[in-house]
Amino acid sequence: MPDRTEYILELEGICKHFGNLTANDHISFKVRRGSVHAIIGENGAGKSTLMSILTCIKKQDSGRIIMNGKAVDFHSPKEASESGIGMVYQEFMLYKGMTVAENIIMGCERTDAGFLNMKKNIKKVEEICDSYDFRLPLKSRIDELPVSVLQQVEIVKVLYREAQLIIFDEPTSVLTPQGVRGLFKAMRELTGKGKTILFITHKLKEVLEIADHITVLKDGRVTADMKNENVSERELAKLMVGREVLYDIRRKKNRIGREVLLVKDLTVKDRKGILRLKKASFSVHSGEIVGIAGVAGAGQKELGEAIVGITRPEPGSEILLCGEPVGHMSIGERRKRGLGYVPQNRIKDGVNLKGSIWENTMMGYHLEHGRKQGFLIDFKDVSSFARAVVEDYSVKIQDISDRAFELSGGNIQKLIVGREMLQGKSFLIIEDPTRGIDVGAIELIRKKIAALSESGVGILLISHELSEVIQLSDRILVAYDKHIIEPEDSSQLTEEELGLLMTGGGQDENKIS
Amino acid sequence: MKIRSRDLRILCIQYAQALIITVILGGILIRAQGESPTEALKYILEGAVGSPTAIANTLRWATPCMFTGAAVTLAFKSGIMNCGIQGQVYTGALIAAIIGYALPMPKFLHMPICILAAGIVGMLYALIPALMKLYLKVDELITTLMLCFVATYLTEYIVIWMIIGEKVDATRSMANTSPNILETAEIPKLIQGTSTSYGLFLGVAVLIIISLVYRHTVIGYEMKQMGENLSFSRAGGVNTSKMFLGVFLISGFIAGLCGGVEVTGSYGRFNINFSGNIGWDGIMIARIAGNNPLSVIAVSLIWGALKAGSMQMERMTSLNRLSVNIIQMLFVLFVAIDYEKLIAEFNRRKATAKFKRQEEMKC
Known part of the structure; x- marks a missing residue:
């Protein structure tokens, strides 16, 4: 058992750059043992980068990670996992054709003199399920199970690897409100048994409900680090986005037609x-x-x-x-x-990343428009359509011959939506x-x-x-x-x-x- | 619509670097065999451009490269792994040879029919893997590769047992080739007294047409998008199965033409396994040309020059033609390096290092 320090994890001045983009800018905070620590921020605030640094998928440019009071320097994701950091990913990392038990054990098989002892392994999984009150159909195949169960499989998988610190990456985005209840119950169970949880999300209601401590990230920086006491959703939203957001789209009843x-x-x-x-x-x-x-x-x-x-x-x-x-x-x-x-x-x-903007906006449009003599490309028509999409949907580009892989996710989505919506x-x-x-x-x-x-x-x-x-x-x-x-x-x-x-x-x- | 200067710069760096590294390694290779690299280079140049005959030789060897390069470019650009060019060339060549010697026809008909038949047979030979992919979901990479061997041995079988076998007495001396084609089936020679024919222009025309199709037609646009992202173009309304079949068949047709032109323009008959490398050359040329049809013309000329030159070098020095082959392969290898990614990675590291320095200064 490692030393029982008050903080299981401390981050000191973590920085990470991708070219000119600063994804993480001197991020520092501490995570108390046995707590649910929420990290919130919009897409692109640097949450994912920070998590991939913690799990050693990426390496920080500077800054220190301190676990159990000692500075650590992981060289591979495996080392990170062995030192007690486990991650429950948003997109589950499960093999569809295999059973639940096989998925849990895979990559961390316990052996007898080099031979796989499946019984022993399964017994261990059963013990974990019992002690944390998970009811998993160990012999079922993954593709037969609903999402909420798969998430539990992921959690047990992490526990099987003896993780002390469990990172949940946007865990509620795949769940129904009822599923979220179940997850929170499980989280409480885990912290009750001494595990620590890092809860990554952008859903504020959930944070206020479950978290003990909240760290807010914006543009790669920590903009707030506080206990979950007397905080309102509004305040959090402001800290996260930097301005008040109201996704309030007033919809009047349209005339319903044919x-x-x-x-x-x-x-x-x-x-x-x-x-x-x-x-x-x-x-x-x-x-x-x-x-x-x-x-x-x-x-x-x-x-x-x-x-x-x-x-x-x-x-x-x-x-x-x-x-x-x-x-x-x-x-x-x-x-x-x-x-x-x-x-x-x-x-x-939706998009051809290797292609230019105009080639991307042309797809689908070309079936009926943008042609001369039936088979030639009408470049005038095609580029004016591309410009219309770019302007109406404020896609940030310099020129319509830019290539699509230079765009951010939001701009790509605006491009696709614009292309489909402007064709009448x-x-x-x-x-x-x-x-x-x-x-x-x-x-x-x-x-x-x-x-x-x-x-x-x-x-x-x-x-x-x-x-x-x-x-x-x-x-x-x-x-x-x-x-x-x-x-x-x-x-x-x-x-x-x-x-x-x-x-x-x-x-x-x-x-x- | 236009090539941007940055892309062009990367392209230049790519070829310049590949060339320099290849020249250095090639020099070492030649030196290791006890010959002088400059001497070898002199003979290569002499054999490639040193005299009208040398230039004719270069053009002669560049001709098949253009066809196979075109066939590969067309397929690869649409994401179709047609690695069976070799087989399509051979089957096409054999049919051209058979029609050429066995079916007398008027002059203005005979030659075009030979070449057209070659194209059609090449196309039919490509139909097999295309249908296997569409209906049985067998990867075309595997089927086309396997069908290459089938074609090589099948054509050999037909020539030895069915063509030579029939009149074994008369042709015993010319083993392993089909009879010479009739004069009416020959493509006129571009330069008299050499084996360079007007087939060269057919190759150039094919490549120019492909280039125009990609640049200016809607179908060319669809072909390119399909190669770059299949499910994107399917969701966008491109009939990808139809397109797959069409492009595959045209690719096979062009490969077949290559066989036809080789037989009616240069060899005048079908030699068993007449060029074991012709299909693979096409793949390498397309790779070096970056799947750009117009660059294929240039690369084919270089390829032809190297081939003509290396033959001269072989005659004049103790070096083997294979040395030049090795050097050619090395060039392909170096061009295949993704310089764009390397430069991006380099810039990223530089930026990171710069940032670290700034950090240290702050401390």
């Missing part, structure tokens, strides 16, 4: 033939924003892919775009009939439009979505950010266990109620409780 999308009995199987969506039926009208809420993996991803045309639905499914059946058509043909698409994974599907489409699928981008870009994109629907476009908004769905949608559908259901009075639902629906609790049950 039906732009009708989905009937949509059934989708994935490549392995596993059923992902079962008989989904709903419609979207022009001037209407229909939001889809659901925990990750509930079928909303497959729903989007099937409507866009990336995957083929099962026979019997019907997709009508502006009254015309499009189920058999290619993506290009659907786009020509008025479909716009902002994909969830913007780097993979009649129906748009928008997936996670504000994930992981800066505040300014979030505000702009949400305003543009609202304005677009006012101009009479029908929008299907698939987002994992519940507050976003509630704020923007006229109607909310819930994806739960391969089904799409439409709750009554969906625009009046609170986050809590939606959370219940997302995990299978009915509206009535909710009222009783």
Whole structure:
């Protein structure tokens, strides 16, 4: 057992530069043993960089890390892990084809004379589960389990490696409000048994609820370091962003027009033939924003892919775009009939990082515009469209021949959203439009979505950010266990109620409780 | 739309450095074999540009490089790993040779039909891996590589057992080649008395057309985007399966043309395994040219010059032509270094070091 110093971790003047960008600028703070220590900040404030320095994925340019009162200098992530720092990542690091137990043990197998003793290992995992009150199906395969359970697997994995300090990187972004309750209970359990938790987040309510101590990062600096006593959400927001943010987008009720999308009995199987969506039926009208809420993996991803045309639905499914059946058509043909698409994974599907700005804005637009004599590129048209996107959506570039990899995440997202919105489409699928981008870009994109629907476009908004769905949608559908259901009075639902629906609790049950 | 000065600078640095390192290593290599590097270089230059015949030789060897370079550039730029150029060249060459000797035709028809047939057969040979990828999801890198061997041995089999075998008495002396093609099937020679033909211009034309397609047409735009990010272009409405098939087939067609031009323009018959390197040369040339069709012309000329020159060097010194091959490979190796990333990394380190110095001064 290491010395029982008061502080398990002390950081002194950590600096990290990427070229001209200062990601961490003399960051210093102390983490008390057995506490929940929250680190908050906007995207780009330097949280992730700091965490990758702690776990030795990156190396600091200067500054000291002190653990248990002794300065440490890790040379590999493995050393960091052996000294008791464990991380629960936002994107789970689990192997889908393997069982829960195998995932937990992997990379840290205990052996008898060089041979793997699975029984012994599993016994150890069971002991951990018992002592921290986790109920995990150790023999199940990862891809059969819901997200909230996977997170517990990640936690047990870290505990199995005997971590003393556990870093949670935005752990609640994948959970329903009910899942968040469970996580906080687990966190309390952990600190009760002497573990220390670093809680990285940008959700202020959660911080106020669970944290003992709060460190605020802004532009790579520590702007506040305080106990969680008599702090208000407003104050924290101001410290974090530097100005008051109100994501208040006033939406008036638009005039609902004709039906732009009708989905009937949509059934989708994935490549392995596993059923992902079962008989989904709903419609979207022009001037209407229909939001889809659901925990990750509930079928909303497959729903989007099937409507866009990336995957083929099962026979019997019907997709009508502006009254015309499009189920058999290619993506290009659907786009020509008025479909716009902002994909969830913007780097993979939304943008060509190697290409120039104009090449990126041209994609999709080129199907019907920007041509001379049918097959030549009309550079005048293409570049004026690129300039229009860049100006209307304030994408920060110098020239439209700049390459896309020079842009930040927020600017890339503005570029994609602008490209899809300015083409005069009649129906748009928008997936996670504000994930992981800066505040300014979030505000702009949400305003543009609202304005677009006012101009009479029908929008299907698939987002994992519940507050976003509630704020923007006229109607909310819930994806739960391969089904799409439409709750009554969906625009009046609170986050809590939606959370219940997302995990299978009915509206009535909710009222009783 | 335009090449920016920074990109151009990096490009120049890239080639200059590769050239310098290659010259130094090549010099050491030649010296190690007991010959004088300057002497060797003199003979290479002499053989490449020293006389009209030398220049003709250079152009002759540059011609197939342009075709294979074009075939590879087209495929790679769209993200298709067509490594089966070799096989497509061979099958195309054989069909051109067979039509050339066996089917008498009027002069104005015979030669174009030979070349066209070569292209079509090359294309059909590329259809096999393309369909295997689309319907069976077999990686085209593997299938094209394997089909190279199939083509090499299949053409050999056909020539020895089916073509020579038939009239074994008459052609015993000319083992391992098909009969000479008829005069009507030959491409006119560009320079009389050499094996340089007008096929050269066909190669240049193909590359110029490819370049124009990429720069100015919507389909060229789609091809480039598909190569740079497949799922981006699919989500953007590009019919990627159709495009994949189309580009693969055209790539095979150009490789087939190469075989046709080699037979009707230079060799005049099908020699078994007539150039074991032709397909790989194309891959290397495309790599050096950075998949830019116009650069392929320049690189092909250098390639041809090296080949013609190294033959002269071999005749005049004790050095082996393989030395030049090694030097060529070294050049490819050095050009393949990603200088842009290296420079970025260098700048980052410099900035970090500068920052550290400032920190120390503050302390």
